[in-house]
Every structure is written in structure tokens, then in C-alpha cells.
Amino acid sequence: EIVMTQSPATLSVSPGETATLSCRASQSVRSNVAWYQQKPGQAPRLLIYGASTRATGIPARFSGSESGTEFTLTISSLQSEDFAVYYCQQYNNWPPSTFGGGTKVEFK
Amino acid sequence: EVQLVQSGVEVKKPGESLKISCKGSGYSFSVKWIGWVRQMPGKGLEWMGVIYPGDSDTRYSPSFQGQVTISADKSTSTAYLQWSSLKASDTAIYYCASTVKTGTTAFDIWGQGTMVTVSS
Numbered sequence: 001e002i003v004m005t006q007s008p009a010t011l012s013v014s015p016g017e018t019a020t021l022s023c024r025a026s027q028s029v030r031s032n033v034a035w036y037q038q039k040p041g042q043a044p045r046l047l048i049y050g051a052s053t054r055a056t057g058i059p060a061r062f063s064g065s066e067s068g069t070e071f072t073l074t075i076s077s078l079q080s081e082d083f084a085v086y087y088c089q090q091y092n093n094w095p096p097s098t099f100g101g102g103t104k105v106e107f108k
Numbered sequence: 109e110v111q112l113v114q115s116g117v118e119v120k121k122p123g124e125s126l127k128i129s130c131k132g133s134g135y136s137f138s139v140k141w142i143g144w145v146r147q148m149p150g151k152g153l154e155w156m157g158v159i160y161p162g163d164s165d166t167r168y169s170p171s172f173q174g175q176v177t178i179s180a181d182k183s184t185s186t187a188y189l190q191w192s193s194l195k196a197s198d199t200a201i202y203y204c205a206s207t208v209k210t211g212t213t214a215f216d217i218w219g220q221g222t223m224v225t226v227s228s
Contacts, residue, residue: 001170034214036153043203043218044145044153049210056209056216087153091213096169099153 002026002090006100012108018076021103023088025069032092035064035073038102039084047086048073075105083107110134112142112204112219119225120194127190128222130204137185138162141213142206144178144189147221149199156202158213159187194226 003026013019023033031051036044046055048064051071061076075082088100115129132142143158157168161180168178177190187204202222205215 032212034212036215038153043221044205044215045218046210046214046216049212049214049216053210089153089155089214094155094213095157095167096171097155097213099155102152 001096002029002093002098004088004090004098004100006086006088006103008103009101010104010106012106013078014108015078015080017078017108018074019078019082019105021073021075021086021088021105023071023073023100025071025090027093028069029090029092031066032090033064033066033071034089034091035062035071036087036089037082037084038087044087078105110208110217112206112217114202114204114219114222117223117225119227121228122194122196122226124194124226125190125192126194126224127188128202128224130187130189130219132185132187132206135206135208135217138182140206140208142180142187142204143215144176144187145203145205145215146172147201147203156189161185161187194224196226196228198224199226200224 005024033051035048038044051066052064091097141158144156146154156172159166161182180187204219
């Protein structure tokens with residue numbers, strides 16, 4: 001089973017700043033990584049798939065990148081509605097597909 | 109509109125059986141993988157398994173194999189998650205999710221979640 005390790009667990013950011021979230025895969029998952037946003041009481045929402053492709057309707061301030069087994073979600077010019085928990089997921093080797101433990105982006 | 113609508117809140121006792129549902133609409137249900145994700149209270153997301161409704165090909169996470177049954181009825185565009193004997197540790201929110209638009213197996217459409225509480 002591939003382990004996805006997210007860091008940091010909590011990120012304190014002020015509105016307007018840039019948030020950088022990391023996710024490391026325990027082995028190669030090629031570019032088959034997705035990022036999701038989850039707000040309290042809501043279902044997750046797909047932000048990024050294929051490591052860097054924004055899903056339909058996702059603002060351009062969300063971007064994804066990769067370097068080997070390291071994946072990054074960058075949120076530029078953070079807005080109030082971006083404070084949430086973010087999860088990465090690998091869907092290269094399944095079953096099982098696996099999620100990271102999550103990064104909570106909170107107000108600084 | 110593409111959507112998944114899940115069945116409502118469940119409160120059960122340990123040892124009871126349960127089947128929750130997820131109805132898809134607005135897309136070709138039979139030809140898209142649909143899966144289930146568990147979220148225990150205050151915890152992260154866990155991938156349980158998926159089914160391809162067109163031929164009922166089902167894949168489980170080893171962590172959930174033998175603990176639950178995933179099924180689908182393509183005639184009603186509905187997927188199901190079933191337990192034969194619930195435990196208190198099954199208390200969680202269960203989301204169904206599908207891979208509709210991206211051409212990958214990332215979940216781009218999610219149901220609203222079904223909260224299951226198991227308590228004596």
C-alpha cells in the first residue's frame with residue numbers, strides 16, 4: 001500500500017498570503033495525484049487531478065506541481081473561503097487508492 | 109446537473125445490519141467507477157473500495173475487504189454499501205463519490221455523506 005504523507009499538519013496563514021502544502025508518496029505514483037478541499041460539515045471537493053490540472057470551476061489561485069514523489073498544492077492570495085482541510089490522494093496503484101492525513105489551513 | 113444523492117442518517121445497534129444508498133443522476137452511471145470513502149469522527153478520509161456498475165467489477169481496500177459489501181444497480185443508477193453486523197467502530201460519515209468528468213479515477217463528484225452511528 002502506498003503511503004501519502006502530508007505536511008505540515010496545520011498551516012497558519014493570513015488572508016492574501018500564499019499557502020504551500022506538501023504531500024510525499026512512499027513510492028512512484030507518476031502524476032496520478034489529486035488534491036481535495038474539505039470544509040466543516042461538507043463533502044470533499046476535487047481541486048486538482050493529474051498532479052497539476054485544475055478541476056472544473058476551480059479558481060486559478062489553486063495550483064499543483066510535482067517533483068518525483070513530492071507533490072505541492074499552492075494557494076496564492078489566500079481568500080477567507082480557502083480556510084479548510086486539504087487532502088492529497090494517489091490513484092496510481094489501487095486498490096487501495098490512498099489519501100494523505102490532511103493539512104488544515106487556518107487563520108493566522 | 110450531475111449529482112450523487114445519498115440516503116439519510118442511520119442510528120443502529122451493534123450487531124445490526126445496514127445498507128446505505130447513493131443515487132447518481134445527470135451522467136452515464138454504468139460506465140463510471142463509483143466508490144465509498146469513510147470519515148471517522150474528527151479524522152481523515154479513507155478509501156474503502158469502488159465498483160464499476162456496467163459489469164459489477166468491485167475492488168476493495170484490504171482494510172475493508174470482508175467487512176463491507178459494495179454493490180450497484182445500474183437499472184436505478186444506485187450504488188450501495190452494506191454491513192451484515194455493525195460494530196461501534198463503524199460510526200462515521202460515509203461518502204459516495206464518482207469519477208465522472210476527469211477521465212481518471214480521482215473522485216470529482218461527491219455525495220453529501222451519510223452519517224452512521226452505532227451505539228448500544
